Amino acid sequence: MTATPAVRRYAAHPFWQAVAIMVGAYVVVVWVVPLLPGSAIVPKSVVLQYMVTVLVGVLIYVSDNEERWARFKEPIVAVLVEPRLRVARAALLVVVTALVGLIAYGQVATTVAAPPNLRSIHPAPPAEITFRGRSITLTGLENPLRAHPDSLAVYLAEGKSVYYRNCLPCHGDHLDGQGHFASGFNPLPANFQDNGTIAQLTESFVFWRVAKGGPGLPREGTPWNSAMPKWEDFLTEREIWAVILFLYDQTGWTPRTWEKTGEVGRGKGEGS
Known part of the structure; x- marks a missing residue:
């Protein structure tokens, strides 16, 4: 099946290439990696680290060439200044504002939770x-x-x-x-x-x-x-x-023993 000229044009454009790479990286890290044998769900903080790394790599790639960098900026500049995209610009402003507000609300909103209990770092083991x-x-x-x-x-x-x-x-x-x-x-x-x-x-x-x-x-x-x-x-x-x-x-630590107690330290003979 041959791609249409419009699809080929988008596929060859640096901006949409960057978008595809970012989306693909997110899908791989969030949904594909946990499916690998011996793997697990990737924590959100780790996902953020990977996505920032991918973003930096994408920006380095698109800015490495003046012509590519100029083409990459074209859709961004168009949305920001062209009169024909006034509706898209307004929608983007609303979405970004709502997203920032939602994140801020999530950070400051009070939650109903049971009072915390005192936690023992090394709780007593069972016999x-x-x-x-x-x-x-x-x-x-x-x-x-x-x-x-x-x-x-x-x-x-x-x-x-x-x-x-x-x-x-x-x-x-x-x-x-x-x-x-x-x-x-x-x-x-x-x-x-x-x-x-x-x-x-x-x-x-x-x-x-x-x-x-x-x-x-x-x-x-x-x-x-x-x-x-x-x-x-x-x-x-x-x-x-x-x-x-x-x-x-x-x-280098010496494990504590059951025979005697004493000060624990590094090296032989310093364990308890």
Whole structure:
């Protein structure tokens, strides 16, 4: 099927090319990316970042050539100054004004919500949990992989693989909670480099939080529910213990133990 001259004219025009690219990018980021295997819904803040990046790229492209830049501006100038487009100009003014007003109203409008509860950053874990139907006692539990020091290198490599396949988008390449999806969540993903996170915790606590995720938080862990999924639905018990090994190895923190208490710090012999 051959395109009509009008369609070909629009397709060759830099302005409409730019519009098509922006629309196409939005469709891909919002609707196509979540359909990819292993992907998820892209947060609005991330969508905005991608769209700004695409817009900058489009503007660089159309302004790279004087003739292309002049053609790109033609429809914009026409809408703003030509008498024959007075109706379109008025409609655009109304739409833009209404859109700005709607956004402003959404920012300042009062909402009816229950009063917030005090939130515990590290709520007390249960004494026992079920993992894929099997009961696991958390009290006194240490990482079972540490009982095999000759295989720690293998477990660390496995944990690294698990982390980069599953945890990187939120917790970041440096384990600092600055992954490219991080800004879309409230609360932000945990910063494992901070001495207020895993440095204060036993490995059994971390296992519980990873396995049960946000849905497994007790009441005192709300109202800002963690967005972390229940990783027991995706990872084996060994994979979770392995990624916990990787977290402590990469950050340099020593996990707290059940035998004694003391000051937690970096390096060997400083854990509690």
